[in-house]
Amino acid sequence: MSAEKEYKVIGTRPIRHDGVDKVTGRALYGADFQAAGLLQGRVLRSPHAHARINSIDTSQAEAHPGVKAVVTSEDLTAAQDKMVNLGEGAANLKFMCDNILAREKALYQGHAVAAVAAINGHIAEEALELIKVEYEVLPAALEVRAAMKKDAPLVHENLKTDEMGKKSEKSSNIASRFQHKKGDVDKGFAEADVVLEHGFVTGTVHQGYIEPHNASASYNADGELTIWCSTQGSFNARGQVAEILQHPVSKIKVVPMEIGGGFGGKISVYLEPLAALLSKKSGRSVKVLMSREDVFESTGPNPASYVSVKIGATNDGRITAAEAYIAFEAGAYPGSPVGAGAMCVFSPYKIDNGFIDAYDVVVNKPKTNAYRAPGAANVAFATETVIDEICEKIGMDPLDFRLLNSAKEGDARVDGPVFPRVGIIETVEAAKEHPHYSAPLEGKHRGRGVASGFWPNFAFKSSVSINVNPDGTISLVEGSTDIGGSRASIAMQAAEVLGIPAESVHPTVVDTNSVGFTDVTGGSHTTYTTGYAAHNAAQDIKGQMMERAAKLWEVDATEVEFADGVFRYVNGKEEEIDFKALAGKLDQTGGPVMGSATVAPSGPGASIGTHVVDVEVDTDTGKVQILRYTATQDAGKAIHPSYVEGQIQGGAVQGIGWALNEEYIYNEDGQMTNASFLDYRMPTCYDLPMIDTVIVEVPNPGHPFGVRGVGETPIVAPTAAIANAIYHAIGVRMRELPMSPGRILKALGKI
Amino acid sequence: MPEKIHVKTTINDEAVEFLCEPRESVLEVLRDKLMLTGAKEGCNNGNCGACSVILDGRLVNSCLVLGVELEGKELETIEGLAEPGKLHPIQDAFLENAALQCAICTPGFIMATKSLLSQNPNPTEHDVRFWLAGNLCRCTGYDKIVRAVLDAAETMSSEVSA
Numbered sequence: 001m002s003a004e005k006e007y008k009v010i011g012t013r014p015i016r017h018d019g020v021d022k023v024t025g026r027a028l029y030g031a032d033f034q035a036a037g038l039l040q041g042r043v044l045r046s047p048h049a050h051a052r053i054n055s056i057d058t059s060q061a062e063a064h065p066g067v068k069a070v071v072t073s074e075d076l077t078a079a080q081d082k083m084v085n086l087g088e089g090a091a092n093l094k095f096m097c098d099n100i101l102a103r104e105k106a107l108y109q110g111h112a113v114a115a116v117a118a119i120n121g122h123i124a125e126e127a128l129e130l131i132k133v134e135y136e137v138l139p140a141a142l143e144v145r146a147a148m149k150k151d152a153p154l155v156h157e158n159l160k161t162d163e164m165g166k167k168s169e170k171s172s173n174i175a176s177r178f179q180h181k182k183g184d185v186d187k188g189f190a191e192a193d194v195v196l197e198h199g200f201v202t203g204t205v206h207q208g209y210i211e212p213h214n215a216s217a218s219y220n221a222d223g224e225l226t227i228w229c230s231t232q233g234s235f236n237a238r239g240q241v242a243e244i245l246q247h248p249v250s251k252i253k254v255v256p257m258e259i260g261g262g263f264g265g266k267i268s269v270y271l272e273p274l275a276a277l278l279s280k281k282s283g284r285s286v287k288v289l290m291s292r293e294d295v296f297e298s299t300g301p302n303p304a305s306y307v308s309v310k311i312g313a314t315n316d317g318r319i320t321a322a323e324a325y326i327a328f329e330a331g332a333y334p335g336s337p338v339g340a341g342a343m344c345v346f347s348p349y350k351i352d353n354g355f356i357d358a359y360d361v362v363v364n365k366p367k368t369n370a371y372r373a374p375g376a377a378n379v380a381f382a383t384e385t386v387i388d389e390i391c392e393k394i395g396m397d398p399l400d401f402r403l404l405n406s407a408k409e410g411d412a413r414v415d416g417p418v419f420p421r422v423g424i425i426e427t428v429e430a431a432k433e434h435p436h437y438s439a440p441l442e443g444k445h446r447g448r449g450v451a452s453g454f455w456p457n458f459a460f461k462s463s464v465s466i467n468v469n470p471d472g473t474i475s476l477v478e479g480s481t482d483i484g485g486s487r488a489s490i491a492m493q494a495a496e497v498l499g500i501p502a503e504s505v506h507p508t509v510v511d512t513n514s515v516g517f518t519d520v521t522g523g524s525h526t527t528y529t530t531g532y533a534a535h536n537a538a539q540d541i542k543g544q545m546m547e548r549a550a551k552l553w554e555v556d557a558t559e560v561e562f563a564d565g566v567f568r569y570v571n572g573k574e575e576e577i578d579f580k581a582l583a584g585k586l587d588q589t590g591g592p593v594m595g596s597a598t599v600a601p602s603g604p605g606a607s608i609g610t611h612v613v614d615v616e617v618d619t620d621t622g623k624v625q626i627l628r629y630t631a632t633q634d635a636g637k638a639i640h641p642s643y644v645e646g647q648i649q650g651g652a653v654q655g656i657g658w659a660l661n662e663e664y665i666y667n668e669d670g671q672m673t674n675a676s677f678l679d680y681r682m683p684t685c686y687d688l689p690m691i692d693t694v695i696v697e698v699p700n701p702g703h704p705f706g707v708r709g710v711g712e713t714p715i716v717a718p719t720a721a722i723a724n725a726i727y728h729a730i731g732v733r734m735r736e737l738p739m740s741p742g743r744i745l746k747a748l749g750k751i
Numbered sequence: 752m753p754e755k756i757h758v759k760t761t762i763n764d765e766a767v768e769f770l771c772e773p774r775e776s777v778l779e780v781l782r783d784k785l786m787l788t789g790a791k792e793g794c795n796n797g798n799c800g801a802c803s804v805i806l807d808g809r810l811v812n813s814c815l816v817l818g819v820e821l822e823g824k825e826l827e828t829i830e831g832l833a834e835p836g837k838l839h840p841i842q843d844a845f846l847e848n849a850a851l852q853c854a855i856c857t858p859g860f861i862m863a864t865k866s867l868l869s870q871n872p873n874p875t876e877h878d879v880r881f882w883l884a885g886n887l888c889r890c891t892g893y894d895k896i897v898r899a900v901l902d903a904a905e906t907m908s909s910e911v912s913a
Contacts, residue, residue, distance in 0.1 A: 015846045022854035023842040025789020025829035029855060032788035066752065120783075122774060123752070208889045210793040210801055211855040260791065260855025261889050292794040484852035484890055642849035646891055650852065653892030677798035677887060685893035686884035690876075 008564070009495040010705055013642045014502040016488040022258075030214035030230030030257040031289055038216070039068055039117040041278050041288030042124035043271070044131050045298055046106030046113055049364040049670025050140035050153065053106060053113065053133060060130040061116060066123035069281035070131070071274065072114045073103040077246050084243050091268075095333035097244050099367050100273050106135070107155060107332035108366050109671045110297025112270070117278040117286045140364035140670040144306050144329045147173040147363045155332060155362040173362045175334030180342060180356040180415040188321025188353030192312025194393050197323075199308040200382040202719075202737040203663030204329070206301040207371045208654070208682050211260020213299060216287040217275035225252045225276055230259040232266045232481060233520030238512050240269045245276060255511040256481045263654070264370025265299055267520050296675035300369020301664065302378075303328040303336045309345070309382040317396045319405050321353040322346050322414070326379060328360060331367040336360050340456075341375030344716070345383055347413045347454040348424050348608055349405045354414030364670050370522060372651060373455040373712035377658065377719055381737060384451035384720030389733070398450050398724075399437070402428045402610070417456075423634030423698030424608045428452065430632040430694045431610040437630075445617045446627065447729030450610065453716025457604035457709040458523030459702075462530040463516025464537040465596035466494060472580025473504040474541065479518025480530040482509055484650075484711070485643035489527040490534045492639050493705060497538035499565020500579055516598045524709025525604060527639055528700075533599045535704045540595030545582055548589040552577070603702015607710055609633035611652065611717040615725040619748060622741030624660050624726060630692040631717070636700040636708030648714045649691040655718025657683045663738050760821040762787070763831025771818035777811075778802045780818035781828060789829035789858045793887065800886030803859035803866075804828050810866035812885075829858035832865065840910070841865055844903035845896075852890030860886050864900050872908050876901065 021027040058070040079097035083090045097103075102111045114131050118124035141147035141155055154171055161168035162176040189195055215229040225247060231237040234254040242249040259266060271288040278286040290298065308325040324345045328336035342358045391398040406424040407413070431437060431450065441448050467475045476494055480486055491505035518530065542562055549567040550557040553575045561570045567582060569575035577585075586593055614627040631652045638644040661681040665674045674680050699706025723734045732747040745751045755770040762785070769784050778795070781787040781804075793799035795814045802813040805827040832839045841864050844850070851857045860883065867874060867882040874882070879900045880893075888896060 013849070016849070016851075019846045019851070020838065020842075022851055022857055023838065023845050023861060024833055025787075025858045027854065028788070029791070031792065032782070034786065121779075122772070209853070209855075210799055210887055210889055211791065211853070212793070258855075259853060260793075261853040263889075289792075292796070292798075485849070640849075642895070643852070646849055646852055646895060649892035649894045650890045651892075654889070676796060677794045678796070682887060682889065683893075684884040684887065685880045685897060688880070688893055690897070691892050691894045 007496055009492045009502050010637065010639050011641065013640060014488065016485050017491060017507050018482060018487050027258045029211060029260050030228060033216045033228045033257060033287060035285040037284050039119060039282060039284045039286045040121040040124050041115055041117045041275060041286045042121060042128055043112050043274065043288065043294065044114040044128045045294065046102060046109060046111040048106055048135055048137050049109050049142065050138040051106045051135040052138060053102060053104060054136055055134045056114060057132040058114060061127040064127045064130055066119040067116060067127045068284060069117045069278045070114060071277045071281060073101040075277050076101055091335055093243055096240065099333060100244055100270065108364050110366060112298065115274040115278060115288065117282050141173055142363055142666060142670045144304060144327045144361050144363060147361050148327065148359065155364055159362065174359055175330060175362055176360045178358050182351065182414045183353035185321050185323055185353045185355045189312045191320040193315040194390055195310065195312040196386050196389050197308065197310035198386055198735060199306060200735045202305050202378050202381060204301050204304045204365060205658050205662045206296055206680065207263035207265035209261025209263060209265060212290040212292060212295045213266065213271055214287065214289050215271035215275040216285060217272065217279040218285040219276055219279040223251050226255065227252065227272050227276065228255045228257055229272055230257050230266060232259065232262040232522050234479060234481065234512050235517050236267060236520050237269050237272055241272050241276060244273045253511055253513050256509055259481050259483055262483050263372045264374055264522055267522055268300055268369055270299060292677060293675045296680060297672055298366060300367055302371035302374065303330065303368040305329065305378040307379050307382040309386050311386050311390060313390050313394065315394050317394060317401050317404050319349055319351060322351045323355045324379065326356065326358040328375065329363045329365060329368065330360050331365045332362060333367045334360055334362055336368050337370060337374030341379045343415050343456055344376040344454050345379035348407060348452045350407045350411045351414050356414055372654060372715045376453065376455055376716045377655065380451065380453050380716045381719040381723065384717065385723050388724040399428050399432045402452055420603065421698060421701055422606050422608065423696050426696045426698050427608050427610045427632040427634050430696050431612050431630065434612065434630050434694060436612050436628060436692065441614055443616065445619055445729050446614065447725045447727065448612065448614050449721045449723065449725030449728060450612050451717040451720035451724060452608060452610045453713055454606065454608050455524065455713040455716060456606045458525050459529050459601045459604040460519030460523060460525050461600045462518045462533040463598040464530060464533040465515060465594060466537045466541050468541060468583050468586065468593040470584055470586065472500065472583040473506060474498065476505050476507040476534060477510050477515050478507060478530055479510065479515040480526045481521050483521050484647065485640060486521065486526045489639040489643060490530050493531040494534040494538040497535055497542060498579055524607065524711045528604050528703055528707050528709045529599060529601060531639065531707055532601050532703060533597045536597030536599060537595050540597060541593060544593045544595060545579065548586065548593065549577055549582055551589045552585060601702060603700065605636055605700030605702050605708040607634050607708045607713040609713045609717055611721040613721045613725050615722060615729055617726060617729045617744060619730060622744035624739060624744065626656060626689055628689055631714055632694040632696055633710060633713055634696045634698050634708060635710045636703065637697055637706035638695045639707060641695060644695055644710050645693045647710045648693045651714025652691050652718055653683050653688060655715045656722065658737060659719040659722040659739055661738050661740060756819050758819055758822050760823065761825045763828060773817065773819055775818045777813040777816040777818055777821060781813060787828055787830050791855050791858065800863060801856050801859040803862040803886065805862060805866055810863055829862055832861065840906045841903040844899040844906065848895045848899035848902060850891065850895040850899035856886060856888045860888065860896055864903060868904055868907060872904060874904055
């Protein structure tokens with residue numbers, strides 16, 4: 001277990017196994033699903049942020065030629081008020097059902113009210129216009145701090161605040177409040193020479209995957225339900241559909257199609273239950289698609305937030321205490337990622353005296369969902385900016401400050417967990433040693449900023465099975481949907497164990513009836529956990545193949561050794577056979593060989609990144625240009641370095657978009673006014689330079705190859721790194737995201 | 752229901768006929784009638800480029816062109832790019848540079864790249880970034896895509912000169 005360990009496959013850069021399908025347009029994504037007699041479904045959505053639904057009349061829509069079924073919440077069994085597990089966290093079943101089809105009240109603009117299946121999409125859209133909904137518009141709670149006030153309009157009349165397990169007497173939009181305490185904060189602040197405290201605001205942002213949500217369903221007369229969809233987790237989708245429809249999980253098969261991005265936003269189901277209901281009612285297969293507008297208005301964006309951070313430090317740069325107040329908008333139903341935010345707010349640092357006070361607040365906006373390191377970027381924007389200000393005050397290099405204060409193995413986070421081996425310091429050192437950090441930066445209104453980002457990573461459950469083919473290759477069957485090259489990173493781990501080339505593994509992502517339970521592709525767990533399962537399944541194959549070699553040579557299996565893809569007899573006889581040749585002799589030695597493994601490991605290993613960015617600010621227009629960008633990150637062990645770099649680059653650019661452009665712009669009635677890619681301005685390639693990456697490898701003791709998940713961490717640091725760079729360019733501290741041209745000009749006092 | 756119109760066109764060098772309603776876009780015709788699902792719908796209003804195709808030599812978003820407008824025209828889609836048993840150099844360059852993650856945008860990027868290189872065989876990094884600004888990718892941060900396009904340009908020019 002060390003970075004020096006030599007690998008034959010791991011660390012190389014083979015062409016990904018699904019690559020040809022994807023560059024030729026042959027890969028089939030959810031919306032590409034076709035079936036005989038397939039109907040098209042569309043969804044009617046509330047135009048109001050908060051409204052009582054007095055009546056829904058679907059009769060005209062039902063009578064429209066070409067319409068085959070219409071459903072409303074009447075078609076959903078009234079759900080129990082109970083918690084169910086969803087993979088990345090649990091959810092209340094009643095809330096989950098109400099989010100699928102509004103019952104009694106619409107809680108946000110875009111909330112689904114009814115769905116139609118028709119012989120084509122245009123007719124389905126015509127039918128939506130024929131559905132008459134009588135709304136009684138109610139005052140809306142639209143912003144986290146306003147929603148927390150006593151006189152705020154209530155999103156749910158009966159929601160009580162859960163405060164560390166105790167329920168409040170009065171109803172409130174504060175769904176829950178929790179705290180973490182470590183050491184003595186008052187004493188810590190008293191020891192500080194500098195204490196700074198500032199509040200930071202972030203807007204609602206969307207994951208922005210290019211593929212809209214989709215789901216197709218076929219509900220058979222015997223109750224067998226098949227769903228084809230683009231999901232981050234087929235088993236999790238199956239579980240949610242089973243709960244929402246109160247349908248036996250064993251009668252649901254989810255077929256994961258290729259998925260066009262998720263970033264956390266394709267874990268919750270939205271369309272799957274509707275497609276199933278429409279299929280049941282019409283007796284036909286039904287495909288339901290979202291428009292881009294639907295995606296913005298009706299899926300689960302990242303919460304807007306208010307975060308206030310107070311940090312004390314000595315003049316020689318030692319943090320003495322830190323305190324955070326974190327309030328996240330959950331959207332229409334409780335369950336923002338504020339818990340994860342609290343895990344991350346101070347975690348790159350060794351904090352002896354810390355206090356975190358966190359709030360989950362419902363507002364009349366779409367129910368938020370995971371977005372790449374959910375919650376972490378909201379809080380890092382605050383902490384990493386305050387640290388930059390402290391460094392300026394005490395005259396210390398910000399990377400030196402991080403070297404001095406970084407958490408190490410054995411240090412405990414403010415929220416409790418003790419770090420095993422982590423590479424926090426190593427990523428800071430890598431940033432400091434990178435030529436970017438020492439390169440001169442000349443020119444007017446240019447500045448350099450740094451920030452670190454932390455994500456704990458998660459480990460869920462995964463299963464893999466492997467069949468040995470007679471030509472010496474293996475077929476690897478997995479349940480993890482491949483969003484960014486995970487077929488390759490998982491296959492390579494099996495190849496490494498068996499001493500065969502990556503190209504000799506044929507990975508296939510299969511449906512929920514064809515592999516063991518596997519959790520979502522999320523939480524940066526896939527290369528870690530499913531890779532772990534592939535390693536163990538390959539070990540199973542290795543053991544069986546050693547028995548086959550023993551049988552071939554008529555010796556005892558304990559006398560067979562395996563190294564570098566070759567089986568050898570160890571006691572005298574000069575027998576050896578490689579994996580491929582032995583695979584050709586399976587019929588002579590007992591028939592087919594298949595192996596499998598299912599794992600639920602517990603040591604995902606945190607990943608941290610440190611980013612360096614140079615910006616230039618146009619003080620006439622307020623536009624910020626990224627001139628140069630470097631991101632370092634601890635990958636534990638990079639299985640396929642190209643795709644690790646890709647994760648870092650992609651995450652950094654999502655962070656750049658969040659920093660400079662992206663936000664939901666609402667009008668005073670709580671309606672989103674920029675629900676298109678034109679107006680919700682994500683970065684294009686013309687906005688960006690190359691993104692330089694440095695992969696740091698501090699092996700994770702919790703994985704056979706030392707893997708740490710890499711997907712989420714890279715989005716955490718960019719917003720603060722850019723805010724700090726803007727300060728060093730124009731001398732203005734930005735405390736609200738995005739730092740769009742208007743806000744820059746405002747901060748400069750120009751408008 | 753609107754009456755359907757008979758359209759005769761050429762797609763990937765093959766004569767094709769289809770019936771479509773006047774309101775149906777080329778993207779709908781390709782995906783739902785001709786089963787050419789390589790062009791993807793990301794926004795349906797011309798902002799993402801996932802449905803990019805080449806119409807009479809010009810790069811267009813197929814969601815913004817009506818199916819009936821294909822009458823007598825020549826259309827190139829991602830499905831027509833590779834030769835039997837051999838990928839196009841742009842496709843190879845995307846694979847070798849790991850210029851795809853979820854890959855929903857990849858067919859659109861490859862078609863846009865083909866269009867760029869047919870007009871500008873030796874683009875600079877700036878040229879590539881300017882031309883591809885109509886195609887959104889949310890996974891890669893574009894770094895590896897830009898490198899793939901520059902690589903493809905180099906390969907294709909050396910093939911031409913050889």
